[in-house]
Amino acid sequence: MARIGNAAAALKPKGNGSVKAKVIGGVIAAVIALIIVINIFNFADTDANRIGLHYGGGVVEDKKFKSIIPPGSTNKLIGPGDTVYTYPTDQRSYIIGGDGADSAAGDEVTVVSKDNVRLGVRVQVYFTLNRDESVLRSFHERIGLKTEAYEEDGWNDMLQSYFRPQIDRALAAVATNYGWAELYNNESKKSQFQSAAAKEFTRLLPAAVGGDYFCGPGYNGNNACGELSFTVQKPMPMDKGIIDGLEAKQRAELARATQEQKNQQVNVELQSVKQQVAMLGAQGYLLKSAIESGKIQFMVIPQNGNVSIPVPTTTQQSQPAQPNGQSGQEPTTQPSQPAR
Numbered sequence: 285m286a287r288i289g290n291a292a293a294a295l296k297p298k299g300n301g302s303v304k305a306k307v308i309g310g311v312i313a314a315v316i317a318l319i320i321v322i323n324i325f326n327f328a329d330t331d332a333n334r335i336g337l338h339y340g341g342g343v344v345e346d347k348k349f350k351s352i353i354p355p356g357s358t359n360k361l362i363g364p365g366d367t368v369y370t371y372p373t374d375q376r377s378y379i380i381g382g383d384g385a386d387s388a389a390g391d392e393v394t395v396v397s398k399d400n401v402r403l404g405v406r407v408q409v410y411f412t413l414n415r416d417e418s419v420l421r422s423f424h425e426r427i428g429l430k431t432e433a434y435e436e437d438g439w440n441d442m443l444q445s446y447f448r449p450q451i452d453r454a455l456a457a458v459a460t461n462y463g464w465a466e467l468y469n470n471e472s473k474k475s476q477f478q479s480a481a482a483k484e485f486t487r488l489l490p491a492a493v494g495g496d497y498f499c500g501p502g503y504n505g506n507n508a509c510g511e512l513s514f515t516v517q518k519p520m521p522m523d524k525g526i527i528d529g530l531e532a533k534q535r536a537e538l539a540r541a542t543q544e545q546k547n548q549q550v551n552v553e554l555q556s557v558k559q560q561v562a563m564l565g566a567q568g569y570l571l572k573s574a575i576e577s578g579k580i581q582f583m584v585i586p587q588n589g590n591v592s593i594p595v596p597t598t599t600q601q602s603q604p605a606q607p608n609g610q611s612g613q614e615p616t617t618q619p620s621q622p623a624r
Contacts, residue, residue, distance in 0.1 A: 326364055332356040334370040335415060337424055341365040352417055369424060369434040371413055375501045378447045381406030381517070394522070395455050401464035401526060403519040405455055409447065409485075410513040411498045415505040423497040446493050454484035455516070464526070467519040474518065482514035 330336045336353030340346060340363060347367075353360050355373050362368065381392050381404075392404035414420060424434070431445060432438030458480045459467070466473035489512075490496050500510025561569045 326362045326366055328353060328357070328360045328362050328366075328368040330355055330357045330360075330368070330370055333372060333374040335373050335420070336360075336368040336370045337421065338362055339367050339369070341367050349421055352420075369428065371420070371424070371428065371434055372439070373413065373415060373505065375410060375412055377411075378409045378443045378451075379407070380448070380451065393452055393455050395459035395519070397462060397464040397467065397519075398460055399463045402522040403459065403464055403467065404522055405459075405519045406517040407451055407455070408513075408515045409451070410501040412501060412503045414497050414499050414503070414509060419495060419497060422495055423493075426494050427497070447489070450485055450488040450492050453488055454481045457484055459519075464519070464521060468521070474516075477519075478514070478516045481516060482511075485514055486511055 328336060328338070330353050332355055335355050336357070338350040338353055338360075340348055340350050350362075350366070353368055353370075360368075392406055395403050395405055397403055414423070427442060427446070428434055428438075431442040433442040458477060461480070462473055462477055467477055489498065496509065498512060501513050503510050557569070560572070564572060
């Protein structure tokens with residue numbers, strides 16, 4: 285019996301083992317509870333320059349809009365399976381013929397002028413996304429989901445799909461009202477062309493996307509939406525020989541204008557000569573011209589004044605000796621003195 289009692293005592297769990305099992309069980313229960321909490325509760329963050337749209341997505345509810353998550357939110361509690369789509373709130377751009385993520389680098393819009401010259405135009409559009417709740421929801425559900433514009437690549441694809449065709453249409457419609465030279469070297473005409481193209485683009489874009497989803501670059505969510513900034517660079521002929529021809533024509537016109545100025549100056553001088561000849565006579569005019577040119581020098585002698593005029597002297601050369609021993613100089617005759 286003693287042996288049986290000892291064996292039963294050996295099978296009884298020790299106190300330390302019981303505590304260890306309880307600790308392990310508690311850890312497992314905590315992990316399971318954490319997993320359950322994570323699946324029940326969900327958190328969302330937004331960057332300082334992005335706004336979020338919170339949509340339900342749980343197994344017991346419809347996938348419908350719930351709320352707007354402001355920019356810069358941290359650990360925003362949302363339901364299990366919910367999704368947050370974020371969009372930019374800062375100024376954005378779409379540039380044709382430039383650099384940057386939102387641009388078609390090296391590209392140009394091709395238009396035809398009134399005089400049938402093909403021109404390449406570079407364009408810059410600056411804007412912000414409309415943050416009004418109903419407008420933003422409409423943009424997301426009509427455009428954003430289809431193009432995945434809440435992602436950077438999708439945003440660029442959205443601009444290419446919706447902005448570019450309307451820019452092409454606006455510029456093509458307006459360019460036919462201007463000659464190519466007006467758009468190339470007339471700043472006033474170019475400004476008119478830009479204003480007309482901006483107005484046409486502003487009309488076309490909302491009709492194409494289905495709403496006023498885009499505002500001007502100065503929009504901050506609390507002020508008026510404003511118009512998009514639309515600028516164009518100098519339209520350039522696709523055929524560079526046209527520019528060379530224009531420059532040659534301008535050089536010729538400049539040379540002609542310069543020659544006309546010279547001719548006018550000569551005519552003025554000729555009229556002056558005719559007037560002086562009429563007043564002084566031909567000889568008088570020649571004498572006046574010679575004096576003015578320094579060919580004739582004169583001096584004013586005061587009346588009853590003593591004037592010493594230097595007389596130029598010539599150096600006499602010695603003559604060779606004559607055969608009879610006389611010098612080669614002619615005999616000089618002294619003038620006779622008058623009788624006293």
